[in-house]
Amino acid sequence: MNSGEILTAVLEGGDTIEYVFDANAPRGGMKHTFFTPDKKYAVQFFNNPADARNPRMQDRIRSIVGIYNPTLSEQDGGALGNTEKTAEYFRSRFCWPVAIVRSPEFGIVCPTYPQRFFFGADASSVLSLKGKDKKSNWFTGRNRRFLAPAELGDFRTMLTAAIGLSRTIRRMHQAGLAHSDLSCNNVLIDPKSGSAVVIDIDSLVVPNKYAPEVVGTRGYIAPEVLATMELDADDSRRCLPCVQTDLHALPVLIYEYLFLRHPLVGPKIYSAESAEQDDFLAMGPMATFIENPDDTSNRPPDLEVTIKSLSKGLERLFLRAFVDGLHDPAERPAAMEWETELLRAWERLIPCKNPQCSAKWFILRDESSPVCPFCKTKVTDKIIRLGFKSEMRGKKGVFREKSEVIAFDGKPLFDWHIFSNVHNDEKASTDMRAYIAKYNGMWLLVNNGAEGMTSPSGRLVPKGSAVELKDGAVFRMTDRENGLICEVSVT
């Protein structure tokens, strides 16, 4: 066969797909990849023919493409409870295999990643990166200095990527699936748009199916997996990749996105004798969080922005993940907890007024000391906090806080700010129902389509009209069922 020759693959189910043979096809650890002539799909075959013929492996991949597939609606044979809307949501966030190749040999068909996950020609003036995929360590490690400023995004887009990633991993774990090799290589990010896509899905660990033999990637392997790697696969002390090991890799990635550094890479020397042994101890049995409050032996001397610069909720989660849970997998926060706390932090995100600030946005941890942790610029404006409360069922007049928002000019509000039974997730509508605006020195909440919004005095606020956000003001976001009330406080 010659490079450029067009071949035909037969899929399970009988359809066919054409792909372009390439003698220098890109090769990963497990598979090599060809592309369809229109480059919309990758057709992948296993490097080792024994893998391709393994019926247990084939069976596992069939269930990934079928009944565990969150990018396909239940109606079309995908995951249980999945609607077309949620399937579409996850299609752009997972590079999930769409079909199985039967002939010429067993293989899989995956969509290619969207263009935004490949570097363009002007991504770097030093390196030639055009066409390379955007592995996240390009943005979070030392290589960052080679990239054009336009590639780097800001704190807000990195927080967006962290939210997206925690949501996709939560969705996988909800189905009982573990990724098993979550790392900077298998999650591509585009800091410009704040998007993240999870790739290499065929190494997923599926419940009650034969697990793939994945070792993981340096820096992301859970310490207990690394520490027991030398043991035989059937030794009961051997720790294998599972949901709990994903729950180590996930916060490593989130920490990298938010702080642009690795949570375990610090100045501590674990073994002076060999670099290999030092690395094994640093990532495995002796791993120490660089921000461990009780053990500062691995703390870099120049840490300025720390977990204390984020929301209190995120600080607690990082301590659980990297102090309590670093060597005790049962203590690690679940992906859903990360999603929830990152979203809470998102609602406290405000722009930094310093035009030179590298982060451009920061999480306001404390209303009483409003300072950007990245550039130390103080907020001079008033701080306006909206507390959204719902009436407790069966207890008229008793309210419980559902969420809060710190205002900035242009802050959009959605259904989850209006109804107690709507949450910011893949099911929610993304139509903006209201927004906060600063107008002639007044802070306003402008109705953009929330029906039944009422002013503090009880008058209807129609679309296009506004409520002034004064200290102590209380009003209804809607008078419909499950409507939230909003309480304003100004500091």
Ligand SMILES: [Zn+2]
């Ligand atoms: Zn700043």
